[in-house]
Amino acid sequence: MNLDDIQNVFFVECEESLEAAEAGLETCKAGEHDTETINAIFRGVHSIKGGAGAFGHAPLQAFTHCFETLLADVREDAVELTPELVDLLLHALDCLRDHVDAAREGRDPPNDADLIKQLTEAQAANGGAAGTEGDAEESDEPTATAEQGPDSSDDGLDLDALLDDLDADAGDGESGDAAQADAALPICVHLRPHAPSMINGGDPLLWLRELELLGGKVAKCDTSFVPQLDDFDPATGYLGWSFEVPVEAGEEAVTDIFDFAGDGCSLVIGEGEAIPEPQLGEGQSDATEQSDASAKQADTDGEAEEPSETDAKAEDTDKVDAPAKSAQTPVAKQAAPANQAARQSREGQSIRIDLAKLDRLIDGVSELVIAQAMLAQRLSADDVTHCEELTMLDGLIRDMQERAMAIRAQPIGTVFNRIPRVLRELANSTGKHVKLELVGESTELDKTVIEMLSEPMTHLIRNAVDHGIESAEERLAAGKSADGTLLLQAEHRGGRIVIRIEDDGKGINREVVFAKALEKGLVTEDQQLSDEEIDNLIFAPGFSTAQQVSNISGRGVGMDVVRQHVKELGGRITIESQPGKGTAFILALPLTLAISDGMIVQVAGQSLVIPLAHVVESLRPTADQIKGMGTDRQMLNVRETFVPIMPLAGFVGSGSGPAQPTDGVLVIVETENSGQAALLVDEITDQRQFVIKSLDTHYRSIEGVAGATILGNGQVALIVDVDRLVQEAASSSVMPNTPAEVVAA
Amino acid sequence: MTKLKLPNVCNRAATEIVRDDLIEALGSETIDGPYPVDASEVEQMSHAALQLLVSAAKTGPGVQIDPASDAFRDAVKLAGLEHVFWEASET
Numbered sequence: 001m002n003l004d005d006i007q008n009v010f011f012v013e014c015e016e017s018l019e020a021a022e023a024g025l026e027t028c029k030a031g032e033h034d035t036e037t038i039n040a041i042f043r044g045v046h047s048i049k050g051g052a053g054a055f056g057h058a059p060l061q062a063f064t065h066c067f068e069t070l071l072a073d074v075r076e077d078a079v080e081l082t083p084e085l086v087d088l089l090l091h092a093l094d095c096l097r098d099h100v101d102a103a104r105e106g107r108d109p110p111n112d113a114d115l116i117k118q119l120t121e122a123q124a125a126n127g128g129a130a131g132t133e134g135d136a137e138e139s140d141e142p143t144a145t146a147e148q149g150p151d152s153s154d155d156g157l158d159l160d161a162l163l164d165d166l167d168a169d170a171g172d173g174e175s176g177d178a179a180q181a182d183a184a185l186p187i188c189v190h191l192r193p194h195a196p197s198m199i200n201g202g203d204p205l206l207w208l209r210e211l212e213l214l215g216g217k218v219a220k221c222d223t224s225f226v227p228q229l230d231d232f233d234p235a236t237g238y239l240g241w242s243f244e245v246p247v248e249a250g251e252e253a254v255t256d257i258f259d260f261a262g263d264g265c266s267l268v269i270g271e272g273e274a275i276p277e278p279q280l281g282e283g284q285s286d287a288t289e290q291s292d293a294s295a296k297q298a299d300t301d302g303e304a305e306e307p308s309e310t311d312a313k314a315e316d317t318d319k320v321d322a323p324a325k326s327a328q329t330p331v332a333k334q335a336a337p338a339n340q341a342a343r344q345s346r347e348g349q350s351i352r353i354d355l356a357k358l359d360r361l362i363d364g365v366s367e368l369v370i371a372q373a374m375l376a377q378r379l380s381a382d383d384v385t386h387c388e389e390l391t392m393l394d395g396l397i398r399d400m401q402e403r404a405m406a407i408r409a410q411p412i413g414t415v416f417n418r419i420p421r422v423l424r425e426l427a428n429s430t431g432k433h434v435k436l437e438l439v440g441e442s443t444e445l446d447k448t449v450i451e452m453l454s455e456p457m458t459h460l461i462r463n464a465v466d467h468g469i470e471s472a473e474e475r476l477a478a479g480k481s482a483d484g485t486l487l488l489q490a491e492h493r494g495g496r497i498v499i500r501i502e503d504d505g506k507g508i509n510r511e512v513v514f515a516k517a518l519e520k521g522l523v524t525e526d527q528q529l530s531d532e533e534i535d536n537l538i539f540a541p542g543f544s545t546a547q548q549v550s551n552i553s554g555r556g557v558g559m560d561v562v563r564q565h566v567k568e569l570g571g572r573i574t575i576e577s578q579p580g581k582g583t584a585f586i587l588a589l590p591l592t593l594a595i596s597d598g599m600i601v602q603v604a605g606q607s608l609v610i611p612l613a614h615v616v617e618s619l620r621p622t623a624d625q626i627k628g629m630g631t632d633r634q635m636l637n638v639r640e641t642f643v644p645i646m647p648l649a650g651f652v653g654s655g656s657g658p659a660q661p662t663d664g665v666l667v668i669v670e671t672e673n674s675g676q677a678a679l680l681v682d683e684i685t686d687q688r689q690f691v692i693k694s695l696d697t698h699y700r701s702i703e704g705v706a707g708a709t710i711l712g713n714g715q716v717a718l719i720v721d722v723d724r725l726v727q728e729a730a731s732s733s734v735m736p737n738t739p740a741e742v743v744a745a
Numbered sequence: 746m747t748k749l750k751l752p753n754v755c756n757r758a759a760t761e762i763v764r765d766d767l768i769e770a771l772g773s774e775t776i777d778g779p780y781p782v783d784a785s786e787v788e789q790m791s792h793a794a795l796q797l798l799v800s801a802a803k804t805g806p807g808v809q810i811d812p813a814s815d816a817f818r819d820a821v822k823l824a825g826l827e828h829v830f831w832e833a834s835e836t
Contacts (some may be wrong), residue, residue: 078785118821136831193792198793201754201790203792203793204821205790205792205795205820205824208823208824219825220825221802223799223826223829226799227803227805228804229767229771229797229800229801232764232796232797232800234757234760234764234793234796235757235793238800239795239799239825241825566834718812
């Protein structure tokens with residue numbers, strides 16, 4: 001793994017840290033936080049700072065330092081966590097996210113001057129202490145210790161951090177009193193970088209910088225092993241340091257700095273410990289080989305053993321006493337394997353895979369599904385209909401497909417987690433404060449769907465706040481709470497994921513919508529539309545009821561684009577709105593865009609695929625089960641429930657389908673909003689997995705068609721968009737316009 | 746006496762070049778005091794470069810850093826090496 005790979009891991013971990021910090025701050029905003037919540041936020045920000053320093057992202061590091069300093073004061077109760085401060089911290093988190101994005105993409109960092117000023121002022125206004133302790137120049141400034149108890153006085157003792165440290169060191173046999181006494185002392189960090197830390201662009205000075213940012217000060221610098229120039233090898237680590245870090249920084253924060261150090265540094269933590277010895281033999285032998293100066297090796301080793309005798313000046317400057325030059329202590333020897341074991345344990349839990357490799361795996365599985373269908377078709381043609389091996393193969397491929405898709409599955413929480421920031425920005429720009437409620441964040445769906453979902457969801461939420469939720473004054477006048485509520489709910493239903501975005505605003509004003517549609521020429525004055533049809537007018541291109549175009553919504557393109565995005569995902573969007581009570585947008589999306597189960601049916605000589613998720617049952621009706629309704633519609637009586645019959649022959653542009661339902665097969669399907677329907681087909685020929693190919697990519701979007709697939713015989717079959725088809729048929733009383741052009745193509 | 750000017754970026758690669766220059770300079774029989782090193786243009790210091798200068802300070806008459814850029818001074822301070830280069834003359 002090279003430095004870029006490691007940095008990529010850092011950026012991935014940044015996202016995790018940001019999410020953890022944001023979750024913590026949201027908990028604080030809800031007033032449900034505890035000590036661990038603050039610690040988690042601190043850890044999130046701190047880990048970003050550590051990596052930023054290691055990879056040389058100075059602006060990111062500087063901002064996180066400022067952010068972290070304030071958090072440190074919050075953690076030790078030197079700064080009160082007021083709602084205003086939580087808002088500021090959330091704002092800082094947004095900026096931190098921008099910093100991370102900028103560092104990742106190599107862009108200029110965001111302008112954070114104002115925010116840093118606010119963070120500093122917030123700390124100063126509350127008499128925070130950690131930042132001043134972290135800055136040598138300001139160390140004389142008064143701190144908030146006057147407000148603290150005597151036990152946590154001048155040294156800024158953090159009992160929580162102490163307890164954490166004690167937990168980590170459980171079993172050391174120290175009594176509580178003794179431990180508290182020790183806690184007043186700084187954390188003594190002794191380190192000696194080695195040759196590996198100076199390759200691949202690494203530089204141990206970055207570690208020192210990190211220690212300094214934690215408030216650490218160099219206590220000793222051991223120059224005693226530095227040889228004279230003739231024996232000097234640039235690849236060897238000669239210098240060693242003892243740093244004193246304020247205890248409130250926490251030992252974990254110190255060890256975090258050296259997460260990536262590996263063999264590049266010997267580290268010992270503890271008062272009375274010594275700076276580890278250099279790896280002169282190993283490092284210099286490498287250098288000696290490169291420089292072909294092996295004769296120098298013995299001299300250098302000798303020099304290292306008696307370093308201070310050779311140069312009086314150097315001896316004066318060396319602050320390391322004799323014990324510090326002793327062998328690495330047992331503590332250090334124990335710590336290293338423990339850290340290594342922890343790393344190995346973490347590595348065993350998960351691995352990171354290049355997404356392109358995963359996509360190739362999915363593509364391979366898709367091709368396998370098609371190949372398996374072709375094999376089944378071939379065997380069927382040879383009258384081999386019951387083949388045990390084929391059944392086994394089918395099961396294995398299905399397992400493989402499900403497992404491959406599971407690798408790509410991600411919780412929708414990754415999308416939901418971005419919403420608080422959107423709401424904060426909206427609160428700033430509109431003055432409308434909205435409480436967010438999340439349900440079903442752990443619901444999983446395909447990564448591609450997740451990624452494509454972010455934009456339409458963001459627009460729907462902006463739209464809900466901008467148009468749906470009233471101002472605080474209006475809400476209070478309407479008997480509602482001043483703050484609005486936005487519900488984001490996700491659940492699996494019928495093989496799909498259904499996402500509900502619901503606000504408790506004023507609902508859609510249908511009179512205004514209709515009038516606007518009339519003005520735009522989208523409807524005629526005498527047109528009779530249902531509430532649902534009026535609501536759906538907001539999805540029409542160019543439609544907007546906003547009085548002014550704002551940068552939030554109201555450009556009249558958003559809702560149309562939202563619907564288009566959802567359609568591209570193979571999903572659909574519906575609206576439920578009640579005047580005065582609010583509006584809900586419901587997105588129904590496929591769990592995956594790659595492979596699904598379907599029933600292959602024949603209609604007028606064409607093969608169609610009906611997604612199995614919609615299929616309830618299929619049957620050959622008897623005459624007495626068919627009832628007429630009106631002049632041209634028929635109903636199927638299924639156990640005393642009447643289901644409308646919809647011939648699919650019209651769908652494929654042919655009138656040659658079964659003349660009567662009794663001549664064909666009825667496939668009863670369940671839809672999202674239009675109840676059940678009985679699709680009339682000639683016959684059912686198969687039921688199997690199919691690989692979904694986008695019609696948009698290969699042709700264009702067609703109403704009622706969800707996509708296409710390749711059958712086992714190589715034939716292309718259309719995948720029926722059951723919801724859309726039934727909805728259209730139900731509203732128009734005839735089967736919607738056919739995709740005959742597609743069939744012909 | 747000539748003066749050695751440290752490069753803007755004193756990384757490990759630069760250290761190897763500077764090392765040879767310092768060996769040559771400090772090995773000269775004509776040198777009669779600490780060898781002057783100009784660190785005024787240094788924008789980035791590395792661990793390797795600091796070690797090299799400590800080594801040079803221990804060799805022969807040693808080195809005298811003057812002038813020094815803020816970045817250089819900052820790195821020296823960070824590493825706790827001020828006394829190696831300036832203690833005698835500045836404090």
